[in-house]
Amino acid sequence: MKFFVTLFLIIIFCIGARCEVDPATTAREVEYYRVVGAVIDVTGNPLPGALVKSKGGMEAVTESDGTFSIFLAPGDDKLTATYPGLRSKKMKVKEQPVVFELQQKPQKTEPLWAVPDVPIKVTTSNGEPNSKSKPIKKR
Numbered sequence: 001m002k003f004f005v006t007l008f009l010i011i012i013f014c015i016g017a018r019c020e021v022d023p024a025t026t027a028r029e030v031e032y033y034r035v036v037g038a039v040i041d042v043t044g045n046p047l048p049g050a051l052v053k054s055k056g057g058m059e060a061v062t063e064s065d066g067t068f069s070i071f072l073a074p075g076d077d078k079l080t081a082t083y084p085g086l087r088s089k090k091m092k093v094k095e096q097p098v099v100f101e102l103q104q105k106p107q108k109t110e111p112l113w114a115v116p117d118v119p120i121k122v123t124t125s126n127g128e129p130n131s132k133s134k135p136i137k138k139r
Helices: 001-015
Strands: 032-039 051-053 059-061 067-072 078-082 089-092 098-102
Touching: 032 078, 059 067, 059 089, 078 098, 089 098
Parallel strands: 032 098
Antiparallel strands: 032 067, 051 059, 051 078, 078 089
16 A cells, blocks of 8 residues: 555646756757859749759749749758759858859650661571561662
């Protein structure tokens, strides 16, 4: 019985005790700074919906006029802007506003294949026509 009374008193004491936690020991305060800028194409047209990402993981999407605003932690000074169909561009924040001018991606070209105009005969190793092969049709 003495055990239960002691346990009960410990529980009551713990519930009634006030525990104060110092916020400085539980979370590190970080002062963010704001970076503003714009994303445009080579002709100077704004690119709405472009994605601007920081190396630290912060992201922003450009408005209809191509402008953006993003908050960065100290030391997080590298930004990357991307837009579909254009090359992404990385920049270090040195001064504001930050203006990204994105260029077209190079067009991928397919290799050209020459098709001969002469009929091709398939023969065996001794030069005789191969009876199992079918003639190759011109395209």
